[in-house]
Amino acid sequence: MSGSPNITLSSAIDMIKRKRFILAAFFLVLPGLLAVAPVVEASVADKDKQRRNYLYALEAVRGGNYERYKKYYRQLKDYPLQGYVHYYYLKKRLDKTPAREVQKYLQANRHSYNGYLLRRDWLKYLARRGRWKAFIQEYGDGEDLKKSRKITCYYLKYKIRHSENKAAVMEQIGKVWLYGKRLPPACDTVFNSWRRAGHMTSDIVWQRIELAMKRRRLSLVRDLSKYLGVKDKVWVKRWIAMHKNPVKELAGIRYAVDSQRARNIVRHGVVRIGYRDPEVAMEKWLQLKKKYNFFGEDDNYVNRWLGILGAQNHLPESLDWLSAVSASADDKRLLIWRVKAAIYLQDWGRVKQFISALPVVMRQEEKWRYWQARALExxxxxxxxxQIFAEIATNRSYYGFLAADRLKSEYNMQHDNIEATPEEVSAVLAMPGIQIAQELYHSGQIVPARRQWNWYLRRMSNRDLQVAALIAQQWGWYDRALYTANKSDHLDDLDIRFPLAYREQIVSNARKANIDTNWMYGIIRQESAFMKDVRSSAGALGLMQLMPRTGREESRRLKLNVRSRSEILKVKNNLLLGASHLRTVLGRHGDNQMLATAAYNAGSHRVKHWQPEKKMAADIWTESIPFNETRNYVKNVMAFTTIYMYRLGKNIMRLQSRMQAVEGKKPKK
Structure with missing residues (x-):
């Protein structure tokens, strides 16, 4: 999920005014701590003024009004966001700014995410200008720049010219080359040097083509083929044609299938058909296998893929296809889907067999321990x-709760507050990176605040993460509090990790929609983790991640006038429309909360397609959901709902009662 755009300048300033007395102290009383004395009113007024000046400066620099910007920038001396806003000025003027000034800025703002961004911009600028001495000095060990392939290629360009160990540089270039997506143009010069040195063999070109085909980057594949000979280019064209229209190409193969490359293309086409219909694909494979004498590795490859695709489509024969594959210990996807196929068919003997074939580390995972016990039972x-259920039942988790249900034992919530001394709190609040995030947050710059906070957490110790989570909770920044606690090894503070934010509104809307309040909390915790401003890459909005179309449909149903994305994003509307939508989805699935949860994530049409032929236990059905995201989503929401019953002081409904069995498909008339 991505953040929403920043709030407007005027609304941010209004918010500062509203917070003026609420934020009369930088930090209020923490549970179990001595109170930090409030600052005087004059100090609060000074802080408000600085925040307003920061927002004025930000508006001016983004609008290109540099004289106005400088006026407000000068008034931000000693304010944590002075360097943060100056980034927007410097990044547009790197060609006009003396190197000494840039370096001074980078040193002073090394705790700032914007400082990190300017460092990347500066390195790219230096490389483009050929200022290699300054580039390599600023690059350092490059540990924090590995994700930037452009900067990595600039670094390798420098190393080609200056390194005495050319072989090591060429080896590093080879690793960069093997990437299934298009690389930045900055890498072209490096690859040309690598090719001239004789390292770009046809084999390594084919390796990258294979990676690109796996990602379905056909235009990249075409571009890479220019590095191949004439005969190999023909095979690339055949592979692309097979990918685009496998039915047609397999029906009229016009080349000898006597090389591994030809066989790879044919089996690729069979698997492509398998994505649409695994049964049809297997039928075609058996024909081709007989005609072209496929065996061994090729048969293994096709059985593996069609077995997995068949298991995802709940085909009974998929278990036999998967069983026929010679599984290697590092092929986790195959190993997992063999177990899942056996679970779905309730072939408990093969469930035990395939779990015992898992690597020891996987076999000890809670999930497989649970299914091993189910098979033994x-x-x-x-x-x-x-005995296994008893070991798992001590965990506060989806499988822990299910195991406790098998034993009819109590759930173990293991709540344990994070505690911190005033000195520990003061030390974290004094960290420059935290001060920047604090000021961004209290200035209404929520998305930049979140980026700064997340970036700075990477340099904090485990103990500091715990204290930072406590601080974010006291600010009312619920999403960063739980995110930060999750980054630490203290996972038992349920107050932080499962906050009761917006309690009055959630309880009220759940009651109006006649749905379970705990379930609504569980959905919000999974969907947005209480990020009220969040917009997903798919366009889902707010706490309950409503798609705009869904929000408008529920608005019409409720006879409201909520139409725009900004209106749907508002907490009041989002909770109202989200609760209504949960009620709608619940009704579509016979008040089965587990099915409604899956439908909220994947859509009702998919959940109906996943309906089994005959009645099925809820845990088996959930484990067999084809989509990884939806499967994990349902497990999390069911567990979170249970935890929220504990948090809200309710009598806990057991998962075996909440997760009703899934009815089989009705026979067609």
Whole structure:
């Protein structure tokens, strides 16, 4: 999910005025701590003035009014955001700014995310200008720049010219080359040097083509083919044609299938058909296998892919296809889907067999321990099953709750508050990076504040993360509080990790929509983690991640006039429309909360398609959801809902009661 645009200048200033007395102290009383004395009113007024001046300066620099910008910039002396706003001025004027001034800025703002961004901009500028001495000095060990492939290629360009160990540089270039997406133009010069040195063999070009084909980057594949000989270019064209129209190409193969490259193209076409219909694909494969004498690795490849695709489509024969594959210990996807296919068919003997074939580390994961116990239980080995269930039931988790249900034992919530001394709190609040995030947050710059906070967390110790989570909670910054606690090793503070934010509104809207308040909280916790301003890459909005179309439909149903994205994003509207939508989805699925949860994420049409032929236990159905995202989503929401019952002081409904069995498909008339 991505953040929403910043709020407007005027609304940010209004918010500062509203907070003036609320924020009379930088930090209020923490649970179990001594109160920090409030600052005097004059100090609060000075802080408000600085925040307003920061926003004025930001508006001016973004609008290109540099004289106005400088006026407000000078008034920000000793204010944590002075350097932060100056980034927007410098990044547009790197060609006019003396190197000494840029370096001074970078040194002074090394705790700022914007300082990090300017460092990247500066390195690119230096490389483009050929100022390699300054570039390499600023680059340092490059540890924090590895994600920038452009800067990496500039660095390699420098190393080609100046390194004495040319072989090591060429090896590093080869690693950069093997990437399935298009690389920045800055890498072209490096690759040309690498090619002239004799390292761009046809084999390594084919390796990258294979990576690009896996990502379906056909235009990149075409461009890469220019590095191949005439005969190889023909094979690239055949592969692309097979990818685009496998049915047609497999029906009329016009070349000898006597090389591994030809066989790879044919089996690629079969798997492409498998994405649409695994049964049809397997039928075609058996024909081709007989005609062209496919065996061994090719048969393994096709059985693996069609077996996985078949298991995702809940085909009974997929288990036999997967069982026929010679599985390697590092092929986790195959190993997992063999177990899942056996679980869906309730072939408990093969469930035990395939779990025992998992690597030791995987086998010890809570999920597979649970299913091992379920299989043992079904094969009349109840003592062994109950022993495993008892070990898992101590966990506060989806599988822990399910295991406790099998034993009819109490859930273990393990709540333990994070505590901190006043000295620890003061030390974290004194960190420059935290001060920048604090001021951005209290100035209404929520998205920049979130970026700064997340970036700075990477340099904090585990203990500092715990204290920072406590601080964010006291600010009312619920999403960063739980995010930060999750980054630490203290996962038992349920006040922070499962906040009761917007309690009155959520309870009220859940009651109006006649839905479970705990469930609504569980959905919000999973959907947005209480980021009220969040917009997903798909366009979903707000706390309940409503798509605009869905929001407008619920608005019409409720006879409201909520139409625009900005209106749907507002907390009041988002919770009202989201609760109404949950009620709608719940009704579509016979008041089955588990199915409604899956539908809220993946859509009702998909959930109906996943309906089994006959009645199925809820845990089996959930484990067999084809989409990783939706499967994990349902598990999380079910567990979160249970935890919220505890947080709200309710009698806890057991998961086995909440997760109703899934009815089988009705016979067609």
């Amino acid at each position: 079904q094969t009349k080995e109840k003592r062994e099953a109950h």
